[in-house]
Amino acid sequence: MNYIAxxxxxxxxxxxxxxxxxxxxxxxxxxxxxxxxxxxxxSVWSILYGTExxxxxxxxxxxxxxxxxxGDCYKFSLMNEQRKALxxxxxxxxxxxxxxxxxxxxxxxxxxxxxxxxxxxDQGVIVVEAMKMENELKSAVTGKVKEIFVKExxxxxxxxxxxxxx
Numbered sequence: 001m002n003y004i005a006x007x008x009x010x011x012x013x014x015x016x017x018x019x020x021x022x023x024x025x026x027x028x029x030x031x032x033x034x035x036x037x038x039x040x041x042x043s044v045w046s047i048l049y050g051t052e053x054x055x056x057x058x059x060x061x062x063x064x065x066x067x068x069x070x071g072d073c074y075k076f077s078l079m080n081e082q083r084k085a086l087x088x089x090x091x092x093x094x095x096x097x098x099x100x101x102x103x104x105x106x107x108x109x110x111x112x113x114x115x116x117x118x119x120x121x122d123q124g125v126i127v128v129e130a131m132k133m134e135n136e137l138k139s140a141v142t143g144k145v146k147e148i149f150v151k152e153x154x155x156x157x158x159x160x161x162x163x164x165x166x
Contacts (some may be wrong), residue, residue, distance in 0.1 A: 001104055001130075004084040007076040014078070018131050039132045062124075062136070097166040098140040102156045106130030111152055111163075117145045119165055126150075126162050139165045 003014045005028065014028040026033045036048040040055075047054045057068040063079045080103060110127040113119055124136040125145070146164045150156060 002081045003078050004081055005076050005078050007074070013081070016131065022132070024131065037132060045132075097143070097164070099164050100125060100137055100139065100162045102128055102158060102160045102162055103135070103137070104128070104130040105157050106135070106155070108150050108152055108154045108156060108162070109134060111148060111150075112136070113145050113148075113163070115145050115148055119143065119145060125165070128156065128162075137162065141165055 001016050003016070005012045005014050012028050014026065017025045017027075019025050019034070022038050023034065023036050026035060033049060038046045040046050043058050045056045045058060047056050054069055059066045059068075060078075063077045065076055065078055067074045067076075106128040107130075108126065109129045111125075112127065113123075113125045119125060119139045119142065121140065121142045122138050125139050126137050128135050128137060143165045146166045148163045149161045150163075156162070
């Protein structure tokens with residue numbers, strides 16, 4: 001999955017690729033990092049990089065994150081490349097029809113809306129867990145939830161239809 005991390009005024013393209021069970025190749029700032037990552041509590045992760053082990057506390061809401069590593073706090077935003085490109089282009093949202101699909105294989109953790117519910121552009125509608133990270137997917141349009149195609153706990157593939165807003 002490709003992301004743009006923004007730290008202050010600096011933007012870095014970050015790619016995360018699962019290469020084994022709880023093992024990821026993370027590429028950013030022209031460097032590659034092979035890491036093992038295990039979630040040990042709600043927001044606490046155990047990270048192994050080379051011969052070094054770290055306990056990391058990750059707090060996130062929407063696209064904003066705070067990561068505490070060995071007493072140092074790092075604040076940044078993280079969003080997928082497509083969403084970042086839309087925001088750069090001045091996208092403010094739209095009214096119309098939008099099919100929300102899974103941007104990665106994962107598991108549906110939580111439905112944030114119900115069929116028939118009114119939603120606004122950029123409102124969180126569903127949470128999908130992928131690579132042990134929770135990803136809140138948002139509506140691209142203002143409208144009504146017309147149909148929900150999945151249930152909480154269901155495993156989905158890349159591109160699976162999740163819900164329809166119109």
